Amino acid sequence: MSTTPALRVSRYLAISPAVGRRAFRMVYSTRSARSALVSDEDWTQVQQGHCEALPEALRQSLLEHKILVPESEDEQALVIAHNKAAIRDDDMLYLGISPSANCQLGCDYCGQQHENKRMDDEVMQGVMRRAEQKLARRQGYQRLQIGWFGAEPLLGLASIRSLTPRLQALAREHQLDYSAQMATNGVALTPKLFFELVEQHRVMAFDITLDGAREYHDRRRVTKDGRPSFDTILNNLRGIAADPRLAGCGASVFIRCNVDTRNHEGTLALVEVLREHDLLRHFRFYTAPVHSWGNDAHLGSLSQQRYAEFELELMARLIEAGQAPSLLPKALKPIVCMSVREEAELIDPYGEAFNCTEISQVPAYKEVRFYRLDDVRQPPAPVARPRPFADWNDRIQAGEVPCHSCRILPICGGKCPKHWTDGISPCPSIKHNIESRLTLEMVRLNRQGRLVNRSL
Known part of the structure; x- marks a missing residue:
């Protein structure tokens, strides 16, 4: 007999208020840059830790969107590892x-x-x-x-x-x-x-x-x-x-x-x-x-x-x-x-x-x-100078900048290493208005007749 793996809500989420007669919420994952429309009833089950009570198709969709994640998953470590791999494999x-x-x-x-x-x-x-x-x-x-x-x-x-x-x-x-x-x-x-x-x-x-x-x-x-x-x-x-x-x-x-x-x-x-x-x-x-x-x-x-x-x-x-x-x-x-x-x-x-x-x-x-x-007018130095910010993701992981605990890190990346070094916060506007953006997106979808869809 198969059992549902222990799941929890991701730390990298933004959630809109419930909107419309059917009371849907838009849940946006900054780890996947994808969103899902979830009924308020289903989201209440999620918040109460009853993920096993969700319809199977919805639970799988939330897993794919990284809205739900395995309970033991170290999300921040995975985000930093993903960033480093992208830099290493950059073509x-x-x-x-x-x-x-x-x-x-x-x-x-x-x-x-x-x-x-x-x-x-x-x-x-x-x-x-x-x-x-x-x-x-x-x-x-x-x-x-x-x-x-x-x-x-x-x-x-x-x-x-x-x-x-x-x-x-x-x-x-x-x-x-x-x-x-x-x-x-x-x-x-x-x-x-x-x-x-x-x-x-x-x-x-x-x-x-x-x-x-x-x-x-x-x-x-x-x-x-x-x-x-x-x-x-x-x-x-x-x-x-x-x-x-x-x-x-x-x-x-x-x-x-x-x-x-x-x-x-x-x-x-x-x-x-x-x-x-x-x-x-x-x-x-x-x-x-x-x-x-x-x-x-x-x-x-x-x-x-x-x-x-x-x-x-x-x-x-x-x-x-x-x-x-x-x-x-x-x-x-x-x-x-x-x-x-x-x-x-x-x-x-x-x-x-x-x-x-x-x-x-x-x-x-x-x-x-x-x-x-x-x-560039001179012959290259025998030993290349260290590149500033080559260790940027390590600095984030070590907690040297507030990005360490920020829910928008996967879609922001830290914004500007230089500004942080200068003592100036470069945080993007979406950090402060993401829930309102979700509501505005739902209004736009409603005008297009697409609000009935469960995922986007």
Whole structure:
């Protein structure tokens, strides 16, 4: 006679209030990034420890979703082991490249110091040597991904045009898939240049910043000589959206709004502007709190709780506007950022290599050698410098950061090792509004007539 194994509720859960006439709850597992709709009656049985009383199909579904787990299972150890395995087995070589140290804008919260310096031939040759050494040192890569960063990468367009064919040839030589992404202020991103970058340089994802509607954006994201930039960026986006090539090019465009106490109201107004110009149909929109880049910009941010509340209002507005914002992560985050990838790094216009994108050109870190890995213009050191945060998951497991006991660890990964090191909590908004996101998701499902389903 078979017996039901002893089960318990996972520590990595979020549970909505009971909703609707049939009193369903949405239960979301951050260990599986999956959710299930469970009747309030059945969930009461679970809470009371009567898992054996559940219908067999429901019990198996909750086990598969990791909502229920074996009583003896050490969940945190399994999460950390999963993260380490993902890093060990990572098949993507990621290289961030900053082709220019300059930027047209003088955003008041930016921590970088800009100079009229572009990546020269010596540094570009060092980039190629560096990539070749990495591919020779480690087997098993399937992909080569380039992240074009700044200051403003489009001010180093000549270097992008020079490096891309060489990087693509290197990828072909090693039988790797090649792609690139770009973070840009959008000022120089005309439709003509956008499609050159997509079609010739395989830049398949763009992150473009608008910090609220015009009056809000133009108070903070102005050119170095004080001129506004909102209309230039918006017109570029409109031109890209109007081009028939966009639908079939495969590129993703994300409009990012950096939020603090000065512009959060303008963010909602920006949604209306984007809807008015029919841009939400073509591009994805998201917000991020202004954070420290070696400065005190984070002091002007909304509190984490207030930002989480603001974000819910924004998500509801986006749903009304016809866009489907991602309310719940659909995937785990075992690799939190480039800093924990074994070979990933950012190379700046001066030839210096770092394993964090927020160190180069920041005066606060100029004398801090902790993050500096190498100078690509020089022969490689006989012994590689230790990579900061290579032990990040061990630090979490040892309880050195609050992530140790956090229920969203599997979908967050610790968010930002550097910020924790700087003494700044980088916890994402979902930590504070996940139950409300679940309720909002249930409302959306109800409108779609899908609330009767038991799992998602």
